[in-house]
Amino acid sequence: MFPLRFKTAVALVLLGLLTLLAGIGQKTIWAPSETFTASAPSDAAEAPLTVIDQKLRTLHGGTVKIDIEGDGNFMLAAGRPDDVDAWVGQTAHNTITGVTEDQKSLQVEHADGEATAPNPAGSDLWVSTENASGELEYTWTPPADGEWTLLLASDGTKPAPATISMTFPNDTATPWAIPLMVLGGLLMLAGIALALLSARKKDGEGDGKGSGFAQRARAKSEARSSSRLPMVSGGVATAAVTAAVVAFTGGAATAATSPAPAPATESAAAAGQPAASPVLLDAQFRRILEQVSSAADAGDAAKDAAQLAERVGGTELEVRTQNYKIRSQVGTYEARMPVRSTKLLTTVVTSERSWPRSVLAVTQGDGNVVPQLLTLVQPSPRENYKLTETTPLQPGTTFPAIDRSGTETLAAADKSGLLYSGEEALAGLADRLSNAESSFKDKLVEGASSPYIADTLSYQAEVVKSGENGNFSFTHKVVPESTVVFRTADGGALVLGRINFGFDGTPKASGDKLTIGDDAAALAGGKETTTGMVLNFAESMAVYVPPAGSTDPMKLVAATRGLVGASFK
Numbered sequence: 126m127f128p129l130r131f132k133t134a135v136a137l138v139l140l141g142l143l144t145l146l147a148g149i150g151q152k153t154i155w156a157p158s159e160t161f162t163a164s165a166p167s168d169a170a171e172a173p174l175t176v177i178d179q180k181l182r183t184l185h186g187g188t189v190k191i192d193i194e195g196d197g198n199f200m201l202a203a204g205r206p207d208d209v210d211a212w213v214g215q216t217a218h219n220t221i222t223g224v225t226e227d228q229k230s231l232q233v234e235h236a237d238g239e240a241t242a243p244n245p246a247g248s249d250l251w252v253s254t255e256n257a258s259g260e261l262e263y264t265w266t267p268p269a270d271g272e273w274t275l276l277l278a279s280d281g282t283k284p285a286p287a288t289i290s291m292t293f294p295n296d297t298a299t300p301w302a303i304p305l306m307v308l309g310g311l312l313m314l315a316g317i318a319l320a321l322l323s324a325r326k327k328d329g330e331g332d333g334k335g336s337g338f339a340q341r342a343r344a345k346s347e348a349r350s351s352s353r354l355p356m357v358s359g360g361v362a363t364a365a366v367t368a369a370v371v372a373f374t375g376g377a378a379t380a381a382t383s384p385a386p387a388p389a390t391e392s393a394a395a396a397g398q399p400a401a402s403p404v405l406l407d408a409q410f411r412r413i414l415e416q417v418s419s420a421a422d423a424g425d426a427a428k429d430a431a432q433l434a435e436r437v438g439g440t441e442l443e444v445r446t447q448n449y450k451i452r453s454q455v456g457t458y459e460a461r462m463p464v465r466s467t468k469l470l471t472t473v474v475t476s477e478r479s480w481p482r483s484v485l486a487v488t489q490g491d492g493n494v495v496p497q498l499l500t501l502v503q504p505s506p507r508e509n510y511k512l513t514e515t516t517p518l519q520p521g522t523t524f525p526a527i528d529r530s531g532t533e534t535l536a537a538a539d540k541s542g543l544l545y546s547g548e549e550a551l552a553g554l555a556d557r558l559s560n561a562e563s564s565f566k567d568k569l570v571e572g573a574s575s576p577y578i579a580d581t582l583s584y585q586a587e588v589v590k591s592g593e594n595g596n597f598s599f600t601h602k603v604v605p606e607s608t609v610v611f612r613t614a615d616g617g618a619l620v621l622g623r624i625n626f627g628f629d630g631t632p633k634a635s636g637d638k639l640t641i642g643d644d645a646a647a648l649a650g651g652k653e654t655t656t657g658m659v660l661n662f663a664e665s666m667a668v669y670v671p672p673a674g675s676t677d678p679m680k681l682v683a684a685t686r687g688l689v690g691a692s693f694k
Contacts, residue, residue, distance in 0.1 A: 128323055131320055132261070133316075133319060134316045134317070134318075134319035134320035134323060135316065135320070136316070137312050137313070137315050137316030137319060137385045138312070138313050138316035138317060138320075139316075140312050140316075141308075141310065141311065141312025141313030141314075141315070141316060142304075142313060143309070144305050144307065144308050144309030144459045145306055145309025145310055145313070146309070147305050147309070147522070149306060150606055152247075158295050159294065159295055160292050160293060160294055160295050161228045161292070161293055161295045162291070162292045162293075162467065163224045163225070163228055163229055163231045163289050163290065163291055164229070164230060164231060164289065164290040164291075165221065165228055165230075165231045165233055165287060165288070165289040165290070165291070166231070166233060167287075169219060169233045169246060169287060169528040169588070170219065170235040170237070171284040171287065172216075172218045172219045172235065172236075172284065172285060172630065173216060173217065173218070173240070173241055173242055173278060173279070173281050173282060173283065173284060173285060174213055174216055174217075174218040174219070174242060174245075174276060174278050174281070174285055175219045175220070175221065175276070175277040175279065175285040175286075175287075175289070175600055176209060176210075176213060176218055176219070176220040176221070176275070176276055176277075176278070177220075177221045177274065177275035177276075178220060178221060178222050178223075178274060178552070179206050179272040179273055179274045180222075180223075181221065181222075181223065181224075181291065181512075182265050182267065182273065183224070184224065184293060184419070185293045185294045185295070186294055187267040187294030188264060188265070188266070188294070189264075189291060189292065189293055189294075189426060190262065190263070190264050190265070190291070190292040191262075191263040191264075191265060191275075191289065191290070191291050191292075191499060192206070192260070192261070192262055192263075192289070192290045192291075192292070193257070193260065193261045193263070193277065193286050193288065193289050194259065194260045194286060194288035194360075195257075195259070195260075195279065195285070195286025195287070195288065196259075196260050196283075196286075197258065197259075197279065197283070198256065198257070198279065198280075199256075199257055199258075199261070199277065199278065199279045199285065199286050200246050200254055200256050200257070200277075200278060200279075201254070201255045201257070201261060201263055201275055201276070201277050202245060202246075202248070202251035202253070202254045202255075202275065202276045202278075203232065203251060203252050203253045203254075203268060203273050203274070203275055204248075204250045204251050204252060204273070204274060204276065205250075205271070205272065205273065205274070205402065205582070206273070206274040206480055206607055207480075208250040208506065209250070209274040209275075209276050210274075211250075211480075211506035212241075212245060212248060212250055212276070212507060213236060213242075213276070214238075214242075214352045214506070214507070215238045215239050215662060216238050216239045216241070216242040216281075217235075217237050217238040217239060217240060218236055218238065219233050219234070219235050219236075219285070220233070220234045220235075220236065221233055221289070221291075222234055224291075224293070225429050226374075228293075228295075231289065231290075231291060231411055241281055241282045242281040242282075243281050243507055244278075244280045244281045245276060245278050245281060247509070248507070248509065249405075249409065249413055249503060249509045249510050250506060251276075252268045252269070252273070252406055252408070252409055253268055256386070259523075259556060263313065266439070268406065269406055269474065270407075271402055277289070278645070309599075310647055313390035314664075317389065322491045330636055335432075344552075375393045378425060394688045402476065402478070402531065403474040403475070403476050403530060403531030404474060404475055404476070404477075404478060404482050404484070404503075404531075405474050405484060407472070410472050410474065410484065410486070411466070411469065413501065413509075413510050414466040414469065414486055414499070414513060415466045415503075416436055416489075417436045417437070417464060417466070417499070417501065417510070417512045418464050418465055418466040419436075419509075420432065420433055420435055420437060421433065421436070421437060421445075421463070421464035421512065422463065422464070424437070424449070425445070425460065425461070425463060428452060428453055429449065430442065430445060430446040430449055431444075433445060434507075436509070436511055436512060437511055437512045438502075438511075438512070438513055439502065439511065439512035439513030439514065439607070440513055440514050440604075440607065440623050440663050440665060441512050441514055441515055441665075442511075443511055443689050444461065444663050444664060444665075444687035444689055445461055445687075447648060447687070447688060447689045447690070448460065448461050448687060448688075450647060450648065451644050451647040451648065451688065453647075454643075454647040455643045455644055455647055458643075458644050458647075460493075461515070461687065462492065462497055462515060462517060462685075463490070463491065463493065464488075464497075464499065464512065464515060465488045465489070465490025465491065465492070465493040465497070466490070467488065467490050468488060468489055469486060469487075469488050470487040470488060470489060470496055470524075471486075471487045471524065471527075471529065472484065472485065472486050472529060472648070473485035473486075473487075473527045473529075473532060473533050473611050473619070474532070474533075475531070475532065475533070475534040475611070476531035476532060476533060477533065477534045480503065480504065480505050480506060481502055481503060481504045481505070482502070482510075483500065483501070483502050483534060483609045483611075484500075484501050484510070485498060485499065485500055485501070485609075485611065485619075485621070486498075486499045486501070487499070487524060488519070493517075494517075495517050495518050495519075495520055496517070496518040496524070497513055497515055497516065497517050498509060498514075498516040498517075498518060498524075498667055498682075498683050499514075499515055500512070500513050500514040500515075500516070500609060500621055501513065502609075513607070514607075514621065514623065514665040515665065515685070516621065516665040516666065516667050516683040516684065516685055517683060517684075517685050518682065518683045519572055519575035519577065519681060519682060519684060520572070520574050520575040521572040521573070521574035521575055522572050522575060522680070522681075522682055522683070524682065525613045525614070525615070525617065525619055525669050525682070526614040526615065527611055527612070527613050527619065528614055532611055532613075533611075533612040533614050534609065534610060534611055534612070535610040535611075535618060536610070537605060537608040537610060539610070540673075542612075542616050542672055542673050542674055543617065543618050543670050543671075543672060543673055544617070544670055544671045544672065544673055544674075544679070545670050545679065546604075546610075547608050547609075547610035547618065547620040547622070547670070548605065548608060550618075550620045550668045550670050550679055551603045551608060551620060551622050551624065551666065551668065552603055553565035553568060553679065554569055554571050554578075554601075554624065554666060554668055554679075554681070555601040555602060555603050555624050556601075557569055557578050558578060558581050558601040558624070558664075559583070559600060559601045561582050561586070565679075567678060568632050568678050568679060569668065569679040569680070569681065570678045570679070570680055570681070571680070571681040572680075573683075575681075577681060577684040578681065585599045588628075592630070593633075594632055594633055594634075594637040594638065594639060595630045595631060595632050595633055595637065595639045595657075596630070596631050596633055597628070597629065597630045598629045599626070599627065599628055599629070600625075600626070600627040600629075601624050601625070601626050601627075601664070602624065602625045603622060603623075603624055603625075604622065604623040604624065604625060607622045607623035608620065608621070608622040609621045609622065611668070615671075615672060616670060616672035616673075617670050617671045617672045617675070618669075618670045619667060619668075619669055619670075619682065620667065620668045620669075620670055621665075621666070621667045621668075622665075622666060623663055623664065623665060623666070624664040624666055625661065625662075625663065625664070626661070626662035626663070626664050626686060627659065627660070627661055627662075628659070628660035628661075628662070629657075629658075629659055630657055630658050630659075630660075631657040631694070632654075632655055632656070632657060635655075636655065637655065638653050638654065639653065639654050639655075639658055640652055640653050640659065641653075641654075641658055641691065644688055645658075645660055645688065645691035646691070647691075648688070648690060648691035648692075649691040649692055649693055650676065650693075651693065654693040654694070656689070656693055656694045657693065657694035658692065658693050658694065659690070659691070659692050659693075659694065660688065660690070660691050661688075661689050661690035661691070662686045662687060662689065663686065663687050664684065664685070664686045665683075665684070665685050665686070665687075666681070666682070666684050667681075667682040667683035667684070668680065668681055668682060669682050
């Protein structure tokens with residue numbers, strides 16, 4: 126019969142082998158899948174828009190893949206979460222918010238609302254857009270730091286595609302694999318050691334027998350010794366194999382449970398979207414600027430304001446419309462400076478995420494004698510940016526430094542940290558243009574090589590002096606709603622806005638005639654009047670305001686004017 130100790134040793138070896146195999150199995154045949162796929166429930170309510178929440182992109186770390194099937198054409202757009210929410214507005218929509226515990230289904234929440242929406246394709250809010258027909262395979266990669274949400278839609282009137290599945294990285298960690306393999310190896314070694322101790326004890330008991338028995342015991346002992354060597358070798362081999370397996374799978378475990386450092390964009394996203402993210406990325410801005418430039422080029426070439434409407438508005442649309450009308454009758458009348466998207470010298474992007482949003486580009490391309498300031502405004506989430514003003518930089522003037530990663534915009538009346546508020550700066554400029562002895566004469570200056578203010582005052586004085594048959598007056602009035610204020614890098618501000626320049630003339634005596642130029646006549650419908658005339662110009666201006674406490678004066682940075690109206694009284 127086998128001694129109890131020997132039976133115990135065999136049991137330990139067998140138990141250790143099973144434990145070792147269980148640990149190895151967790152790393153091989155029982156290892157979890159590297160990914161899992163969850164699908165949207167088939168009974169989800171229909172809606173024209175589907176939002177895929179930004180938190181799904183980082184739900185399990187790693188890359189998320191999305192498969193979408195739908196009827197006809199559809200689009201998948203990426204935008205900031207607040208931009209997507211603002212665009213969706215009150216429209217009925219579904220939001221994919223998470224994954225069920227069994228990892229088989231996507232969690233979908235439905236919000237009732239308006240049955241249709243405008244087509245979201247082409248919105249300036251989207252950083253990127255994927256267009257598809259029938260099906261789309263999409264790898265969700267963040268375009269920049271921060272949080273990004275996806276918007277899925279057909280055309281805003283039809284239901285958004287409902288067949289959606291998302292494949293996520295799975296948790297492949299097997300925390301018990303290594304402990305089981307180590308424990309299994311130790312149990313096997315313990316069993317082998319116990320078997321050896323049992324054999325040695327039996328040998329010791331045999332040495333006390335008679336000489337015959339002693340001889341047989343020695344023979345058996347030698348036989349055991351010769352047969353024991355392979356057992357010891359086998360135990361060492363088992364330990365070595367166990368150690369090798371543990372080392373190999375331990376490396377695998379480290380790779381699975383210790384992910385490589387995430388890219389910078391991922392790290393930033395994990396930290397959450399910055400509170401002051403710029404409203405446009407550089408790629409967005411360039412795309413918008415190219416579309417604005419193309420629209421302006423088309424309108425200029427055809428002298429057709431209708432071709433401007435999609436991307437030009439406000440003061441610039443008014444000035445160019447009247448410019449086309451004048452040039453259609455007066456061939457020598459100067460065209461407006463062309464709008465170029467390149468060379469892009471700098472951009473100014475607000476970090477204020479409410480609407481309306483204002484941004485600024487400084488470009489100098491073909492036909493731009495000097496750099497030109499292009500002011501673009503987005504009135505609301507579902508409207509695109511439009512060019513509202515073009516203002517040539519005054520020769521010899523330096524454009525103030527402004528943080529390109531996003532800057533603060535201030536309300537026109539906000540004077541915080543400034544020598545003057547935006548409305549005070551433009552009011553001071555209007556007064557300077559109206560009065561040669563203005564109280565702002567030394568508070569707002571211009572470069573000697575670009576005397577816009579001086580030339581305007583000189584022109585007005587000359588007209589009054591030479592007006593034998595008429596009485597003339599001039600006004601410069603700020604258009605408050607046009608004012609845009611950007612904080613500069615030194616704590617000051619760049620103020621942009623429109624001033625209405627009015628030129629009023631009345632005959633001195635009955636029968637006196639006033640004559641206007643060909644350009645004004647194209648708008649007034651004639652060249653002479655005995656009742657009086659009114660000319661209106663739109664002045665697009667930019668003024669630098671120093672920070673509070675500075676002893677420096679304000680400076681005129683950019684200025685131009687365009688004739689927008691002429692009529693007889």
